Each structure stands twice: as C-alpha cells, then as structure tokens.
Amino acid sequence: MNTSKVRKRCREHQFIINNINVQDAEDIIIAIFLRPIIRFGCFRRLFSAAAAGACLLLLFAFLSPPITTNQLLVVNTQDSAVECGSSRRIWKYYWDGNHQINLYNGCSEASTNFIPAEANTKPNRFLLVRTSGGLNQQRTGIIDSVVAAYILSATLVVPNLDQESFWKDASNFSDIFDMDWFTSYLSKDVRIVTRLPEEASGRVATTRVPRKCDPSCYSTRILPIFNRRKNVCMYVVQAVELTKFDYRLANQLDVDLQKLRCRVNYHALRFTDPIRKMGQKLVEKMRMKSDHFVALHLRFEPDMLAFSGCYYGGGDEEIKELSKLRKRWRTLHRKNPDKERRNGKCPLSPEEVGLMLRALGLGNDVHIYVASGQIYGGEEALAPLKALFPNFHTKETLATGEELAQFSTYSSRMAALDFIVSDESDVFVANNNGNMARMLAGRRKYFGHKPTIRPNARRLSKLFLKVKNENITWEEFALNVQKLQRGFMGEPGQINDNNNDAYKVDHQFHENPLACICKNS
Incomplete structure (x- = not known):
C-alpha cells in the first residue's frame, strides 16, 4: 500500500478519535495513545516502525494511568435502563456471577421415532456431495450432506472438499477431519463409506x-433419479452426486x-490429531498469559x-483492488457501500471493533487472540486496535x-487452528455474520453457553456516523454502545431482535x- 493511500485512509478514519472529547482518564488514554498511533500508521513509511512503536509505548507508560478490567464497568444488558457505574464488571458478570450459564446444556440424542x-438405508443407493467455499462453509455442507443422505435413505460417500475456490486449498476430508471417528460415530444414524464402490462408479x-x-424437495427432485434407467447405456443409476453443496438443506x-x-456438527466432526x-x-499459551482471554474473529x-x-x-486504489477481487465471484452484483x-x-x-470493546468495558490489560488471515491494509489498519489492546x-x-x-500453506488448516482457540476463549467476538461466526456461536451455546458478542453493525454504523459529524464525550459514546449492544452480548436465552439485526x-x-x-431441571 503506497503512502498516499495510507494518508487518505487515515484522514477518513481518524474522525472517531478526534471527535471524542477529552474529559476523563479514559479520554486521556484514547487521546494520548490512539492519536499518535494513528499518525504512526499513516506515516509508518516515513519513520522506523520499531522506533515509533517504542516511543509510543513509553509515552503510554508514563502519561497514561493504567486502566484495568476492574476499573471499567460493563452495563447489565438485561436491565431496563443503561446506568453508568453498573455493579456488574465484565469478567465477574461472564465468569463468576452469571449463573444462567449452568441452566442449559446440549441435547442431541435421537428419539425413539428415529429410524x-x-x-x-436402501441397498445400491449412494449419495456423493461436493462442498463449496472455505472451511466453515464446507463444514455446513458436510453436516447437511449427512442429513440429506438420511432423508434419501442412501449411503453417504465421505464428502469431497472444495479445492478450486478463492482459497485454492488442496486439502482432502481426512487432512482436516478425523475420518474414522466421523464414520464410526455416525454409524447408527447413516451408513458412510470412504469411497464409491467400484460396481457403482459408472452409474x-x-x-x-x-x-x-426441504425433505419433500429432496424426495421430489432426487429420489426419482435413483433407479432411473439411462437410455443410452441402459444402466440403472445407483449414485447421485450433488455439486456446490452449501446451504442446500432447509433450516x-x-x-x-x-x-x-x-450430532454431526458437535460430536462427529472432529479435527485431526495434528490440528487438535x-x-x-x-x-495453553494464551492461558499462560492470562486466566481469561477474548478471541476476536476480525x-x-x-x-x-x-x-x-x-x-x-x-480511495481509488482500494476500489480498484477490491473490484478486481470481486470478479472472482461471477454472480456478485454491484453494491452500494453506504x-x-x-x-x-x-x-x-x-x-x-476496538472502540466498541473498550466502550463495553474491556480494559487495555485484556489479552486478545485475533483469528484472522491477512488483514487488508496490514499494520496500518491494525495499529488503532493494537493501541487499544496491546496484549494482541x-x-x-x-x-x-x-x-x-x-x-x-493450507488456509483451511490455519482456519481450523483459529476455530479451536476461538471456541476455547472465554468471550468470542465475531465481527461479521459469516460461516465461522455462526458455527462458533451455535457451538458455544451447545457446550455451556459461553458468550459470543456480535456488533449490532446496523445501529453502530449510525453511531460512528454521528461521531464523524459531531463531538461527543467518551461517556456518551460508551453508553450509546452499551445500549445498542443489548441483545448482542451472547447471554443464555438471548435471541437477537430481527428488527435490529442484519439477518433473520x-x-x-x-x-x-x-x-x-435443553434447560436443566
């Protein structure tokens, strides 16, 4: 990224810090620490990164009073009104005081009606699927392929993973998931084989x-294909292959x-030993640094x-770069960014993201694990977040x-590592409503309701726009964030409001x- 592009990016994003009035200790931290950091991000091409970073850390150490988690209070998101100085601190609320976490547990046992x-399973009836997308999109396809095979009374052939899409990952199923565990765990539910039998390979x-x-859709569209006699070769179809298998089953x-x-998602799909x-x-390395940590899927x-x-x-360079990438998805329509x-x-x-988390009560002593690939904008884009959370x-x-x-060298295996750490974190923060965010949110509900925080992006965008156009105090900003995040803090029994969220x-x-x-008795 060239210097002019960085300068333009920083001019357009620096509004958040400049327009928050400096009135208390928190504001001083933001003003002293973030403004130089952003300038450092803007002009890191002109200065030594290491020297500038060291100077800023010294400045922070001498001029900024330490803000700990215990000093920053989090609002009780279930209260009818947001009050400054709520007695519930974020760690105490999520780990020590939230007895609701123990009220629920995962329950996926089959009923007596399940065949x-x-x-x-019918003989000589096989289902093959080709998944699509990255690791967690493919995970969705694998889960639904098992259910589709059950609906069709077919034997499932272990799914083929997508090796052709944007990520160009050549991994097979057995490179990421424990295949033996997968087939054995589900043996009472669906018959699964690792490859199509030779006698069916030409059919x-x-x-x-x-x-x-939905099931009736599968019965109408796919069942008739089985046992259909081909006119040319005069053979009976024994296997159906479903391509681009992602979200092909009703919710x-x-x-x-x-x-x-x-059962497939939370028990049968287990990563290979090396990945686990x-x-x-x-x-373990994160736990050595802190008793609690936050994972952020940036x-x-x-x-x-x-x-x-x-x-x-x-600027124009960003538009040109991202437009070029968009051409890889042929079906994408042009969108209005605003x-x-x-x-x-x-x-x-x-x-x-960093400002939202600080407004919610996370102090600069919190250790954050960032689950991400290559960040667009590199260190320039990350500089403000690292300034807010130096334990990065x-x-x-x-x-x-x-x-x-x-x-x-394998994007899916690297994503699997991020998945594990994020799953084990005390609080998981998902910055979008993508496949990994959905998968982990559901998993964390199933295994004990560990909180998953998602930004209320629709409402927060209005707040950030307000900050861009007028000066507000840090207290006002923080209280606004806390109000907007009600229903998005991952508490047990909490379902996001469809009217406020960007998805249903x-x-x-x-x-x-x-x-x-299930709710515990």
Whole structure:
C-alpha cells in the first residue's frame, strides 16, 4: 500500500478519535495513545516502525494511568435502563456471577421415532456431495450432506472438499477431519463409506439442488433419479452426486433431523490429531498469559471486504483492488457501500471493533487472540486496535514458523487452528455474520453457553456516523454502545431482535440450534 493511500485512509478514519472529547482518564488514554498511533500508521513509511512503536509505548507508560478490567464497568444488558457505574464488571458478570450459564446444556440424542441406519438405508443407493467455499462453509455442507443422505435413505460417500475456490486449498476430508471417528460415530444414524464402490462408479448422475431444499424437495427432485434407467447405456443409476453443496438443506426441519445435524456438527466432526494438538498448544499459551482471554474473529481480509462490497476509505486504489477481487465471484452484483453499511452488512474496521470493546468495558490489560488471515491494509489498519489492546496475539505470534509449517500453506488448516482457540476463549467476538461466526456461536451455546458478542453493525454504523459529524464525550459514546449492544452480548436465552439485526435468526439453525439445547431441571 503506497503512502498516499495510507494518508487518505487515515484522514477518513481518524474522525472517531478526534471527535471524542477529552474529559476523563479514559479520554486521556484514547487521546494520548490512539492519536499518535494513528499518525504512526499513516506515516509508518516515513519513520522506523520499531522506533515509533517504542516511543509510543513509553509515552503510554508514563502519561497514561493504567486502566484495568476492574476499573471499567460493563452495563447489565438485561436491565431496563443503561446506568453508568453498573455493579456488574465484565469478567465477574461472564465468569463468576452469571449463573444462567449452568441452566442449559446440549441435547442431541435421537428419539425413539428415529429410524436407525440399518433399517433406513436402501441397498445400491449412494449419495456423493461436493462442498463449496472455505472451511466453515464446507463444514455446513458436510453436516447437511449427512442429513440429506438420511432423508434419501442412501449411503453417504465421505464428502469431497472444495479445492478450486478463492482459497485454492488442496486439502482432502481426512487432512482436516478425523475420518474414522466421523464414520464410526455416525454409524447408527447413516451408513458412510470412504469411497464409491467400484460396481457403482459408472452409474452416477450429477445434479444440484436449490438452496434450502426441504425433505419433500429432496424426495421430489432426487429420489426419482435413483433407479432411473439411462437410455443410452441402459444402466440403472445407483449414485447421485450433488455439486456446490452449501446451504442446500432447509433450516427448519423436524426435531429428529435437527438433532442429527447437531450430532454431526458437535460430536462427529472432529479435527485431526495434528490440528487438535496444535490448537490446544495455542490455547495453553494464551492461558499462560492470562486466566481469561477474548478471541476476536476480525474478518477484515481482502476477500471478505471484496465480497461485502463495502468501502473503508482507501480511495481509488482500494476500489480498484477490491473490484478486481470481486470478479472472482461471477454472480456478485454491484453494491452500494453506504447502503450496505447502513444495513449492517459491513464488518467494522479494526479501529471500530476496538472502540466498541473498550466502550463495553474491556480494559487495555485484556489479552486478545485475533483469528484472522491477512488483514487488508496490514499494520496500518491494525495499529488503532493494537493501541487499544496491546496484549494482541495471533497464531503467528504464539507459535514458531516451524510449529506452523505443516499448516501454513493450507488456509483451511490455519482456519481450523483459529476455530479451536476461538471456541476455547472465554468471550468470542465475531465481527461479521459469516460461516465461522455462526458455527462458533451455535457451538458455544451447545457446550455451556459461553458468550459470543456480535456488533449490532446496523445501529453502530449510525453511531460512528454521528461521531464523524459531531463531538461527543467518551461517556456518551460508551453508553450509546452499551445500549445498542443489548441483545448482542451472547447471554443464555438471548435471541437477537430481527428488527435490529442484519439477518433473520430463525434462518440460522447452525447459529441457534434451539432444538438441541435443553434447560436443566
């Protein structure tokens, strides 16, 4: 990124800090620390990064009183009114005082009405699927392929992973997931084989089902293909291959099918030993640094920004770069960046995420693990976030290059490591409503309701616009953030308000697996 582009980006984003009035200790921290950091980000091409960073840290140490988690208070998001100085501090509320966490547990056992695989599976009927997208989009496809096979009374062939899309990851199923565990755990539910039998290999019909196809849709569109006699070769079809298999199953299914989804997602899909061991090593390193830590799925990579159609102040060069990336998705329509942001479809910038978290009560002593690939804008974009949270960690900072060598050239395996650390975090912050965010939100509900915070992007975008156009105090900014985040703090039983959110909760079973969550007696 050239210097002129960086200067332009920083001029357009510096408004947040400049327009917050300096009135108290928190404001002093923001003013003293962030303003130089942003300038450092703008002109790092002109100065030594190491020298400038060291000077800023010294300035922070001598001029800024330390703000700890215990000093910054978080509002009780269930109170009828937001009051300054709430007695619930964020760590105490989430870890020590939130007894509601123990009120729920995951429950995905099959009912007595569920027909087991031995009785349900028809002979000489096989289902093949080709998943699509990155790791968590493919995970969705794998889960739904098991349910689709059950609906069709077919034997499932272990799904083929997408090796052709944006990420160009050549991994197979067994490179990421424990195949033996997958097939054995589900053996009573669906018959699964690792490859199509030789006698059926020449009897395959390929097709695609529409998005959110329900059981009757599968029965109407796919069942008739089985046993159909081909006119030319005069053979009977024994296998159907479904391509681009992502979100090809309806979200609303009967309870037994939903519970089958949960058994696949939360129990059968287990990462391989090397991935799990490396992931746990990263978790242990985070625990050595702090008893509690936050994982942030920043989702500010070039592909995400290009796909979203959003704009972040980088001028013509940003527009040119992201437009070029957008051409990789042939079906994407041109979007209005301002409209997308108003509708909550744009990820917050790293700076905005940091300010939101500080406003919610997270102090600068909090250790944050950032789950992300290559950030668009690099260190310039990350500088404000690192200024707010100097205890900033990634898998690359926690592990050596040698430790990551077997994973680093495979995007899905690197994403799997981020998945593990994020799942084990005390608080998970998802900066967009993407596949990983949905998967982890649902998983954390299923295994004990560990909180997942998602920005209320639609409302927050209006607040950031307000800050851009007028001066407000830090107290006013923080209270506004706390009000807007009601319903988005991941508390047990909390369902996001459809009128305030950029998505419909009842359309996201993987995010809200309510059929698989039971209240303890």
